Amino acid sequence: MAIYNKICILGIGLIGASILRGIREKPGIASHSVAYDIAPDVVTRARALGLADLYPPDIAASVRDADCVVICAPVSHIAETARIALPHMKPGATLTDVGSTRQSVIADIAPYLREDISYIPAHPMAGTEFSGPEAGFAALFENRWCLVTPTSQAKKPDVDRLVRFWQALGAKTRMMEASxxxxxxxxxxxxxxxxxxxxxxxxxxxxxxxxxxxxxxxxxxxxxxxxxxxxxxxxxxxxxxxxxxxxxxxxxxxxxxxxxxxxxxxxxxxxxxxxxxxxxxxxxxxxxxxxxxxxxxxxxxxxxx
Amino acid sequence: MAIYNKICILGIGLIGASILRGIREKPGIASHSVAYDIAPDVVTRARALGLADLYPPDIAASVRDADCVVICAPVSHIAETARIALPHMKPGATLTDVGSTRQSVIADIAPYLREDISYIPAHPMAGTEFSGPEAGFAALFENRWCLVTPTSQAKKPDVDRLVRFWQALGAKTRMMEASxxxxxxxxxxxxxxxxxxxxxxxxxxxxxxxxxxxxxxxxxxxxxxxxxxxxxxxxxxxxxxxxxxxxxxxxxxxxxxxxxxxxxxxxxxxxxxxxxxxxxxxxxxxxxxxxxxxxxxxxxxxxxx
The missing domain is CATH 1.10.3660.10 (6-phosphogluconate dehydrogenase C-terminal like domain)
Known part of the structure; x- marks a missing residue:
């Protein structure tokens, strides 16, 4: 039984592609993966690399039925992506983003949050100087820290599940305040x-x-x-x-x-x-x-x- | 026929020890090597490592008959070392130092220079974060730059010889002004x-x-x-x-x-x-x-x- 049945990655850069490769290479993380990127050529390249199972044409179709939606967009696009995604997410799902700044992103997303979706930012402190879907690799998160900063509306079991997700990708996790x-x-x-x-x-x-x-x-x-x-x-x-x-x-x-x-x-x-x-x-x-x-x-x- | 018959290294830190190891491992650089350090325990350690042929008890005895004296002391000790060494050097020999600042060292040494000794500073741009005789290794200079800044009193054949010495140690050399x-x-x-x-x-x-x-x-x-x-x-x-x-x-x-x-x-x-x-x-x-x-x-x- 995988940690998530269906996972959705929004934004297929270095981090998004590395998560997708991790899911491919490590068993038990997610049974199905879908991926979306605002840039059509990035989707084409991700498809050529075989990163995900499906590439729906828009955010609404991508997040539908996903147990976990991971926003891997640049920090300035996270709130807008969340605004579009949230109304189409299924009740009980988890929304997370990998943004490397926390307080401002949490404040920007707050107006769009739903009671029935746990929003749990988690920042993997991993990266290289390369970008784009080709730069991703499954080992990127191994032994790296992932800093989890759950908002107060997030449900505890959902937080635990996301922690297990990052650990399964190889990361060490730590909880802390956004500030x-x-x-x-x-x-x-x-x-x-x-x-x-x-x-x-x-x-x-x-x-x-x-x-x-x-x-x-x-x-x-x-x-x-x-x-x-x-x-x-x-x-x-x-x-x-x-x-x-x-x-x-x-x-x-x-x-x-x-x-x-x-x-x-x-x-x-x-x-x-x-x-x-x-x-x-x-x-x-x-x-x-x-x-x-x-x-x-x-x-x-x-x-x- | 080696580039120098007898070479003298004053100061057996990372650079001095690496030159000595280079001389040991690469043929044709120097037929005999002597080494001196102001710290007796450094000499003891250098001896244990087998870095040089001889370890005379003082600077005067060390530089005697040397064709080339290489001062590998910290920048603040170079001029003082040169002051002590110069009167004991043989006519026609070369004095060089590996200091990483040039103008101030050249100015400090100027009063002690002799007409019959070519003073040719040469700074190998190589190093590691480690220090002491144990840190030295022959490959340190390989493919690294050595910046040669001859003073006006240095004789051209002596400059050419020192350049060949650094190239034999593996360095690429370049001539430039001290400033x-x-x-x-x-x-x-x-x-x-x-x-x-x-x-x-x-x-x-x-x-x-x-x-x-x-x-x-x-x-x-x-x-x-x-x-x-x-x-x-x-x-x-x-x-x-x-x-x-x-x-x-x-x-x-x-x-x-x-x-x-x-x-x-x-x-x-x-x-x-x-x-x-x-x-x-x-x-x-x-x-x-x-x-x-x-x-x-x-x-x-x-x-x-």
Whole structure:
């Protein structure tokens, strides 16, 4: 008996396609899958990849009879997609979205919610710098966190079922408040992305000589910052705008810390420079101790034993 | 016939040990190697690793009869090491250092230079986040750039010989002015390190709840920024201080760009957010096209073909 009989994926990008592949490859998650995307060519590509069982022509037809509807659209499209989907969903079904900002999305969806549908946002903290249905793969969620932020109207058994769904896809789940979710993501994800985009932007604005040099000598540290700078611009514009307060607050802390280190350099204050670097190393060391860094897929060359 | 008959390495950290291992493993670089370090325990460890042929007790004895003396000390110790070494070097020998800042080191060494010794700084742009003699490995320089910035008193045949030395170690070499070197390193290396230290510092200062979250959810982007934050604090303090002007100037550009993106977020200026992200993606794309990113040793998971 699968966790859901029929599941509906709205939006077939990296995340939607990875969920569909997960359902295909791991037994017991869903008996039937339907998928829809606002872009007809994305549907064509998903069909060619064999991602879902059915590709109904519109949202209304797609969500009909689904036990669970997963909105995998960019953050700015989630509320509108929910508005169209909700009236056609069957009583007792679950609505979820994988958006990476929570408070603003929950507020935007609130007016359309129905008593008989549990709305349970769940954000899988997984991704690559690639997008589109071709980028999806079943292992994307394995050992990654999925942050579940149920709204007060969601029924407990429905929450438990969605948790089982994400665990079956390989994710570790954690429940939290929407506000906590947004502040955590600001530091672990939004700020690094904002900085990565900016440092690449700074390099791009330099004279031709130095831009060429950046390309030649990127391995010296710059390259580490560029992977996530390849991410989808529209997705990130939406994340930045929909989570403005948390990101601007976290950015202000970062800017203060940059300014403090810059001042220490300007003033030749050796002790304060060392302090700042040592504080930074603590987190790094904890990550290594936790086994989060030194990812075996990303080894740093070391001498042979 | 080796490039140098006798080579002397002063400072047996990651770089010094990697040069020594390179000499051991690749024929024709140097017939004899001697190594010295100011820290007796480092010498003991180097000896246990079998890195060099001889470990004389002081700098004077180490540099005697050497055809090439390579100072691999932290930037702040290079000039002092050169001051002690130069009077004991044999006429016609080459003095080089691997320091990662150039203009300030060249200025500091200038008073001690001798007419009959070519001083040719050469900065291998290679490193890992590990330090000490155990961290060294012969392949460290393979396919990495070594930026050679000869001073005007260096003799052309000596420059050519040092270039052959670095190429024999596997490096690609490029000649440039010291000032150009420092500005290039500011953007490709110093700024990314400064930012990496700072973002880790910002995270470290957060409340316990959020610090724990950073450790749990680091894979969402934060982790990419932490590898280089593990680097040696003293080394980086020296680099920041000895190359103050270039780093502060580059940092100011970066800070302006961060502020511009923050303002666009604050003002809901969608077009300017997208612009900034797209500009950043251009450099990333060029890196991928150049084959510099998507390093085969650091694959991002992609769906099976």
């Amino acid at each position: 906590e979710h947004d502040r955590i993501c600001a530091i672990v994800s939004y700020l690094p992305h904002l900085i990565a985009f900016t440092i690449c932007d700074t390099a791009d604005k330099m004279s031709e000589t130095y831009r060429t040099a950046v390309l030649d000598y990127a391995a010296s540290g710059f390259k580490d910052f560029t992977r996530i700078a390849g991410s989808d611009p529209v997705m990130w514009r939406d994340i930045f705008l929909s989570n403005k307060d948390a990101i601007l607050e976290t950015l202000a802390h970062f800017q203060d810390d940059v300014e403090e280190l810059a001042r220490a350099i300007r003033d030749d204050d050796e002790a304060r420079i060392i302090d700042a670097i040592e504080r930074g190393r603590r987190i790094r060391k904890s990550l290594v101790d936790n086994g989060q860094a030194q990812d075996p897929a990303h080894p740093t060359p070391r001498p042979p034993k | 150009e070197h420092d500005r290039i390193c500011a953007i490709v290396s110093y700024l990314p390190h400064l930012i990496a230290f700072t973002i880790c510092d910002t995270a470290d200062k957060m409340s316990e709840t959020y610090r724990t979250a950073v450790l749990d959810y680091a894979a969402s982007g934060f982790k990419d920024f932490t590898r280089i934050a593990g680097s040696d604090p003293v080394m980086w303090r020296d680099i920041f201080l000895s190359n103050k002007d270039a780093i502060l100037e580059t940092l100011a550009h970066f800070q302006d760009d961060v502020e511009e993106l923050a303002r666009a977020i604050r003002d809901d200026d969608e077009a300017r957010i997208i612009d900034a992200i797209e500009r950043g993606r251009r450099i990333r794309k060029s890196l991928v096209d150049n084959g510099q990113a998507q390093d085969p040793a650091h694959p991002t998971p992609r769906p099976p073909k």
